[in-house]
Amino acid sequence: MKSILNIRIDELLKKQIELAAQDEGMTASEYTRNILEGYFDFNQGENTENVIPIRMTMYVSTPFHETKEYVFLITWLYSKVVNPYVYESNQQVLSIKRMLELAIKDQVFSNDFRFELLKVLNDLNNYLYQPDGTGKQFWFCVPNNMFSLDCNIMYNEICTIQNL
Structure with missing residues (x-):
């Protein structure tokens, strides 16, 4: 089941996400979801109730x-x-x-x-x-x-x- 998460981000970061998403041919929402799923190593097909996500360092590029x-x-x-x-x-x-x-x-x-x-x-x-x-x-x-x-x-x- 999918749910909605609203977050506040800097306007410049929003523009960077939108441009990167456009380059990848997807919406900003899909692009951000892919990044977050990769960050938490989320697998939709598996039962993830007892799985502890693997943390990775995410580098947000500096403007x-x-x-x-x-x-x-x-x-x-x-x-x-x-x-x-x-x-x-x-x-x-x-x-x-x-x-x-x-x-x-x-x-x-x-x-x-x-x-x-x-x-x-x-x-x-x-x-x-x-x-x-x-x-x-x-x-x-x-x-x-x-x-x-x-x-x-x-x-x-x-x-x-x-x-x-």
Whole structure:
């Protein structure tokens, strides 16, 4: 027999659950139920009256804007605007690309800022797929072109995040 359990959670956590559920093609309720059943090692077909659930550590992912990687990414973006030369290895660029992908998924950011991050991500992808020795460079840090990162949007986003 199934019963209903109402819980209160942070709005950001709710959005993360809804997005993860959508990615899995299920409702937020089904997704949360699957997580809880996995956490308590619940088997519907067995008699569970005398079964003590096995406890596992559940890690709730920290929103990207609350991580050290966020601080690194913002610092790196500003440093590239000041000094656009590429000193990073492809491995470092891949690491920055991963951070950008996480930042773009963070629902706390505005669509404008996420669009700016998408421009940078696109630029990094182009950089990674260019053959070496062909004058590879980042274009998001070159001023006055359609690929340029809008630092005003980034600054406003940082101020907004600080006020949350």
